[in-house]
Amino acid sequence: MDIGDSVIDVSGLRRRYGPAGDEGFEAVRDISFTVARGELFALLGTNGAGKTSTVELLEGLAEPTAGEVRVLGHDPYAERSAVRPRIGVMLQEGGFPADLTVAETVRMWAGCTTGARPVAEALELVDMLRRKDVRIKQLSGGERRRLDLALALLGRPEVLFLDEPTTGLDPEARHNTWELVRRLRAEGTTVLLTTHYLEEAEALADQLAIMREGRIVSSGTPEEVIGSYPARIRFAMPVGWFVGDLPPLAELGVVRHEEERGRIELQTRELQRTLTGLLLWAREKNVELEGLDARTASLEEAFLAIAGAGPAGEPAGAGPGAGLGVDSVAGRNA
Numbered sequence: 001m002d003i004g005d006s007v008i009d010v011s012g013l014r015r016r017y018g019p020a021g022d023e024g025f026e027a028v029r030d031i032s033f034t035v036a037r038g039e040l041f042a043l044l045g046t047n048g049a050g051k052t053s054t055v056e057l058l059e060g061l062a063e064p065t066a067g068e069v070r071v072l073g074h075d076p077y078a079e080r081s082a083v084r085p086r087i088g089v090m091l092q093e094g095g096f097p098a099d100l101t102v103a104e105t106v107r108m109w110a111g112c113t114t115g116a117r118p119v120a121e122a123l124e125l126v127d128m129l130r131r132k133d134v135r136i137k138q139l140s141g142g143e144r145r146r147l148d149l150a151l152a153l154l155g156r157p158e159v160l161f162l163d164e165p166t167t168g169l170d171p172e173a174r175h176n177t178w179e180l181v182r183r184l185r186a187e188g189t190t191v192l193l194t195t196h197y198l199e200e201a202e203a204l205a206d207q208l209a210i211m212r213e214g215r216i217v218s219s220g221t222p223e224e225v226i227g228s229y230p231a232r233i234r235f236a237m238p239v240g241w242f243v244g245d246l247p248p249l250a251e252l253g254v255v256r257h258e259e260e261r262g263r264i265e266l267q268t269r270e271l272q273r274t275l276t277g278l279l280l281w282a283r284e285k286n287v288e289l290e291g292l293d294a295r296t297a298s299l300e301e302a303f304l305a306i307a308g309a310g311p312a313g314e315p316a317g318a319g320p321g322a323g324l325g326v327d328s329v330a331g332r333n334a
């Protein structure tokens with residue numbers, strides 16, 4: 001089992017619901033990515049971006065309208081019997097018979113799974129062993145999610161598809177799930193995750209892709225995606241000084257600045273250069289930049305800028321101010 005060989009290959013993938021033309025809807029529009037063995041790949045996007053439509057194609061639940069999908073070297077739709085025993089799938093909504101107990105449900109599932117784990121082991125993985133005799137209809141939403149995960153893990157899958165696995169979980173259960181996912185990945189499981197929790201993607205993902213309107217609009221490691229969005233520097237302008245007294249902002253690498261009641265916010269893609277220029281200026285003028293705060297963007301900020309803004313046809317990774325000179329949103333009270 002070589003780390004590094006690709007386990008999921010997606011190329012030019014499209015999925016259309018309904019007929020061609022205005023009556024149909026293309027939910028997935030020409031996306032391509034690969035996931036290496038043992039890697040965790042997170043697919044992010046706002047509601048309706050096309051994540052589930054994509055994941056269903058990878059799971060072999062539907063046939064692409066165009067493009068190619070390979071999972072473990074096979075077409076998951078046409079060669080379903082070769083792929084299905086080697087993957088684990090946790091759908092957004094698992095449907096279970098309400099009157100079965102947790103243990104009966106797992107046992108029933110194990111009956112259809114090649115090389116299934118013992119029932120107790122599967123339930124222990126998700127901390128549900130003590131709930132084994134409870135009926136499905138009496139489980140909380142979070143407990144059902146954990147049971148879903150236990151079923152996905154039953155056949156010791158090489159590839160695990162997790163569609164919003166921690167929705168409805170309390171913080172402790174969420175962190176336990178993260179630990180479990182990290183352990184599985186460390187053991188070589190390849191994981192494809194969709195989530196609305198950006199801290200989850202930041203904590204777990206080796207690679208991620210942000211979808212908008214069916215397209216991938218940004219992708220890379222979390223650091224690369226965050227790095228495509230400008231860092232921020234905030235401070236209060238010293239009394240008696242004005243933004244115009246600062247060195248030319250474009251020369252400091254600033255791509256955008258805002259000012260409100262003497263509070264300045266600079267956005268820059270070159271945090272060190274901008275900060276150095278600013279501090280040298282403050283030393284030279286012998287003034288203090290009160291409340292000085294400098295930080296790189298969070299994945300959430302990058303996501304909101306990338307997933308929410310502008311038409312989806314724009315280039316990947318474009319954050320606000322990308323490619324601009326200094327864009328001023330200043331002066332409401334300057």
Ligand SMILES: Nc1ncnc2c1ncn2[C@@H]1O[C@H](COP(=O)(O)OP(=O)(O)OP(=O)(O)O)[C@@H](O)[C@H]1O
Nearest residue numbers: 017018025027045046047048049050051052053054
């Ligand atoms: N069976 C269907 N027929 C027609 N349109 C559909 C169908 N299923 C999904 N869609 C549309 O395709 C688009 C993508 O849906 P999809 O469920 O893939 O999004 P998503 O990114 O998973 O969203 P969410 O985060 O809300 O789960 C949406 O606009 C949705 O309305």
